[in-house]
Amino acid sequence: MSTTERLSDEERRLLLALQDGLPLTPRPYEAVAKRIESTEERVLSLLASLLERGIVKRLGAVINHRTLGITANAMAVWDVPDAVVSDLGHRLAAYVEVTHCYRRSRGPEWPYNLYAMVHARSREEALATIARIAEELGLAGYPHDALFSVRQFAKRGARVKNHPPE
């Protein structure tokens, strides 16, 4: 499917105008409308449609959990049989401590196929959480590792391009 169908030119202009965030003025949608020579009403209806179609997942605050003391970020990985990975993934994702959960292809020197990101205030707390969840879900017998982030070199949101892709 061509990506040009997914976003109208008008929507692209709006998302580009919002790339650095919502204006901090009493009427932010009107302020954005002015930048793209549109109206507040039109901007509100475009955003409602983008939210409904899932192109805008949500509108609001993106928390920087590191500066809030949630400094330990563990990528917990397991090698589980393909037959049970889906069920385990859904159950893992239901834990509030898990912020992302994926099944991925295994790599050449990488046996793991189930991933869960766990955030906590310390590595000890993260490891204890992972151990508790693994115990509860019967994951404890499978090959497992937990990779902590040491340094963050980049963290930004997804962006739209200035022009639709070819």
Next chain:
Amino acid sequence: MPDLDRVDRLLLNYLQGGFPLASRPYLEVGERLGIAEEEVIARVQRLLESGALNRFGPVLSTAALGGARALAAMQVPPDRLDKVARLVSSFPAVSHNYERTHRFNLWFVVSSEDPQEVRHILSAVEQQTGLTVMELPAIEEYGVEVKFHFNVND
């Protein structure tokens, strides 16, 4: 770590959900939390400046845009890590890039509306570093709501 008072924490809990699509959204948020419109705006501004918030605005879905997202890992010799990490981060389509505690010590996510750009970046990193980039394509994503809860009881 920035100092957050009770109202900041209330705001952070509240603003992770749906920000109102209304003419005076900050006024609506303020009415809900019992603070003035100008105070909501000033506090959001402060939370952005102090780094408690990364951004305040729309969060886009690459998948819904028809794009691609790839997780990749590399084994980088420790003495080259800074340089390789800087190179990886220099591509604007790299949304996340972390050093991690493993033999595979550099992990990054490339995400673009244009799937070809993702391929291009993965091979450019290989070419420019002479190192192998292991791509780990997602087969299934299990629904998670990324939301942090701040205690407002004290």
